[in-house]
Amino acid sequence: GAGVSQSPSNKVTEKGKDVELRCDPISGHTALYWYRQSLGQGLEFLIYFQGNSAPDKSGLPSDRFSAERTGGSVSTLTIQRTQQEDSAVYLCASSLRGSSGANVLTFGAGSRLTVL
Amino acid sequence: KQEVTQIPAALSVPEGENLVLNCSFTDSAIYNLQWFRQDPGKGLTSLLLIQSSQREQTSGRLNASLDKSSGRSTLYIAASQPGDSATYLCAVQSNYQLIWGAGTKLIIKP
Numbered sequence: 001g002a003g004v005s006q007s008p009s010n011k012v013t014e015k016g017k018d019v020e021l022r023c024d025p026i027s028g029h030t031a032l033y034w035y036r037q038s039l040g041q042g043l044e045f046l047i048y049f050q051g052n053s054a055p056d057k058s059g060l061p062s063d064r065f066s067a068e069r070t071g072g073s074v075s076t077l078t079i080q081r082t083q084q085e086d087s088a089v090y091l092c093a094s095s096l097r098g099s100s101g102a103n104v105l106t107f108g109a110g111s112r113l114t115v116l
Numbered sequence: 117k118q119e120v121t122q123i124p125a126a127l128s129v130p131e132g133e134n135l136v137l138n139c140s141f142t143d144s145a146i147y148n149l150q151w152f153r154q155d156p157g158k159g160l161t162s163l164l165l166i167q168s169s170q171r172e173q174t175s176g177r178l179n180a181s182l183d184k185s186s187g188r189s190t191l192y193i194a195a196s197q198p199g200d201s202a203t204y205l206c207a208v209q210s211n212y213q214l215i216w217g218a219g220t221k222l223i224i225k226p
């Protein structure tokens with residue numbers, strides 16, 4: 001597609017429920033990032049995918065968080081047993097190649113998660 | 117450990133003024149430095165990317181400079197307009213990782 005698509009744009013859920021967030025990157029982009037942005041805060045790195053390499057999961061805050069990228073394209077971020085502190089905007093970005101001096105990231109509009 | 121700082125945290129200026137946003141970083145071993153804008157409730161839009169071998173980049177009324185040795189970058193906005201109101205974020209990239217500043221919230225008053 002022309003840009004990075006994320007769905008849902010808004011998700012309200014009850015504490016303890018599982019949620020799944022989806023990111024559809026730009027076609028041909030091998031690098032994909034997930035970030036979290038809490039209200040009034042900066043971007044917090046969650047996970048990075050590059051082609052078929054093992055992802056960098058070092059930013060995932062707990063084992064309730066997991067992510068996968070199928071076929072090197074669409075990615076899903078899953079949060080199990082959601083907690084109120086998980087409430088944030090989850091941003092996805094893609095780029096042609098991650099480890100490059102000209103690595104311009106294109107961001108999706110984000111998925112706003114509210115845990116009641 | 118790389119740290120990125122943006123000053124000021126917020127800035128409000130009348131329309132038409134030229135302004136400078138600042139970004140500093142602690143480790144000069146970077147691939148590039150990038151400036152983004154974020155509008156309320158939206159994702160980030162890439163504005164300018166300066167590779168480590170470059171000193172500046174320009175796009176329209178925007179000019180970004182990079183001084184790796186001093187760990188500083190500035191984003192210059194000429195003839196500001198109300199549509200420039202947004203939060204401006206800088207990020208430095210090392211390998212594939214981007215380290216982000218907390219942003220400068222800019223308000224341009226008509």
